[in-house]
Amino acid sequence: MTIETKTNRRGFYTQAIFALNTLLAAALAVPALVYLLVPGGRKRKETFVDAGDVSHLAPGAPVELSFQQSRIDGWRVSTEKRTAWVVKTAADKVIAYGPQCTHLGCAYHWEEQPKQFVCPCHASLFSVDGKVISGPAPRPLDRYVAQTRNGRLFLGPLRQFGESTATDETNPERAA
Amino acid sequence: MKKQLKKFLEALDDRTGIPSGIRHFLGEDIPASSGWHQVFGSVALFMILVQFFTGIMLAFNYAPTAGQAYDSLRYIMTEVTGGRLMRGLHHWGASMVIVIVVLHMVQVFIWGSYKKPREATWIAGVILLLLTLAYGLTGYLLPWDNRAYWGTVVTTQIGASVPGAGPWVSRLLGSVGEIGVVTFARFYALHVLLLPPLTMLLIGFHVYLVRRHGVAPQPQDEGKPKKKFFPQQVFRDTLAIFVAFAILFTLAAMVRVPLERIADPTDTSYIPRPEWYFLFLFQSLKLFEGPLELVGTVILPTLAILALIATPFIDRSHLVQVRQRTLAIGIVLLAGIGWGGLTLAAVRGTPPQTAAASIDFSGPVQWMLLKPAELAGLHYFRQENCGRCHNVLRGGEAKAGPVLADAARRHDRDWMIRHFADPQSTSPGSAMPPVDISPAQMGDLAAAVSALTPESGDLLAITPDFVSSGAAVYQKNSCGGCHVVNGAGGRIGPGLNGLAARRTEAWTAEHFINPQKLSPGTPMPVYPLSKKEMQDLISWLFTLPEKSPT
Missing domain, CATH: 1.20.810.10 (Cytochrome Bc1 Complex; Chain C)
Structure with a gap:
């Protein structure tokens, strides 16, 4: 064996070792990254829960409703008590706000005078249509995807302002 | 670049010794x-x-x-x-x-x-x-x-x-x-x-x-x-x-x-x-009975481990060529044959698992919530080969009949039953032959077709055979007249969801043949089911969810 073929072989072995190890590392790393980082493929259907009778609500006067909603938490499904500030608009449309201030998540409440939502933590004020009047809150109140049917209010997931709150038509029956 | 890398490696070596350690490791004689x-x-x-x-x-x-x-x-x-x-x-x-x-x-x-x-x-x-x-x-x-x-x-x-x-x-x-x-x-x-x-x-x-x-x-x-x-x-x-x-x-x-x-x-x-690698042990236990069982469970495995540990002290002969190590090769061959034989015997000897135990819960199991009529309908769907001309979901291979996933939106139960009995009466010019089953069975088939929606997935593909045939036996014998399954049926007898937790399969089988013996005074009549019918029906009943879905 000449020295040249010997060095050639050495070079081949070295390159093959690097190539095979790279492939092995990739075959482990890629599935691991996908496993850890790519969210599950199954899209959950929006489920609506019955939050109660809203047929007697007076327009423009928010009330706090509490209801049970199930939350999917990894492999667990838990039923939790949720609340919503519900207001009927002049146009007979029902809006349901999430109960937390959009600043740092404090529970706000409704003040009859001067008709504002008031957050006790940092004095954010919201109007009856959820817009920020003053204070540190960065965006209007979050809203539940909502639908009324036969005078009862059905609530879906909570959405931030700007996200679509359009409902998918087939749904409330499934939840009821 | 190369020079810098070399310098970096040298510096790293001075401080950690890692590069020369690797070199030393790879350079082993x-x-x-x-x-x-x-x-x-x-x-x-x-x-x-x-x-x-x-x-x-x-x-x-x-x-x-x-x-x-x-x-x-x-x-x-x-x-x-x-x-x-x-x-x-x-x-x-x-x-x-x-x-x-x-x-x-x-x-x-x-x-x-x-x-x-x-x-x-x-x-x-x-x-x-x-x-x-x-x-x-x-x-x-x-x-x-x-x-x-x-x-x-x-x-x-x-x-x-x-x-x-x-x-x-x-x-x-x-x-x-x-x-x-x-x-x-x-x-x-x-x-x-x-x-x-x-x-x-x-x-x-x-x-x-x-x-x-x-x-x-x-x-x-x-x-x-x-x-x-x-x-x-x-x-x-x-x-x-x-x-x-x-x-x-x-x-x-x-x-x-x-x-x-x-x-x-x-x-x-x-x-x-x-697990397969323990099957040989599992099998060897069968060779020993009564007080001798300890030989199989404890004594032999312990001896085998001790023999392995003692190997270098037993064989102290001089090293010879591999080809001349016939005893060692013989021992390995014997052990291999023994292991293989025991494993094979164990695989052959284990009775098949019950149908209910073979369900893969990491797959879709929404068929479990179907009502007996829907499941029985799936049985007739299979029996009458409806799938030869109809796809359940869109996107399958082209077939003569329409896709059934949204049939329920277009037609009600009565229409479907008339259609099954005489396809041309409801769909003039249709090439579909009449379905040759009883009117009650057509009702079940209509229920099954109505359950096939795009949201429910391919129920036909995921429902095990024993489940649909078990439900067909249930429907044929009108069990639903007295019992509730998945929210459907009468209230005279006990609901059957959760049966698996209350009774054994053997008890249930005997109860069909001799209900009075096991539940004196019960209004349940005797059901002389065939062996296959009994097996399918019981297997299905034992897969029912614990609680009836509402």
């Missing part, structure tokens, strides 16, 4: 006879590291308590992207480790590499083999499905039968009386907290000893110059590792690892089966 037969040790080490890696990955999404383990594993397999692959790698990887560790051992045994001064290396290897088996034993319980539960019941009972030490073994495994949450915690702790560091320590010691004594030479190496570990042998090891991993990856990607129903301590019909 190995005998001239070294070759492909010595790759197994490296492959075993790599495969164990893969197990550590995939095990950690699974732990990221796994709840290690008996209450949630099953749900979290099901979550991994059905919801986490790549979760099924990850579990497949860990599951099949466990088998691969065993296979490769045994191959490694067989090679060392045949070549006689355990001889003086390598006795300690060999003994450390035997202990590593036992640790590998301990991983298999403890990991088996962690999915907490029926298979895990009942397999572990057998294991812990064998442990409890050891004379003298039995009760202490039970204490240690938390399996006094029955296995439960304590057993689970112990097995989990052993599997992930105790065994891995122990394995790492022993592997470190094992590899250290290999380096200390050098790779075992052969008689023909006398006077020949040594080779270097790098690059030729490193290349062989790497290629072997690559092939082994490719096999593992293919297995994990192609072969579904099932998840059975959640562990059910009341399920007396379950036939426990150990």
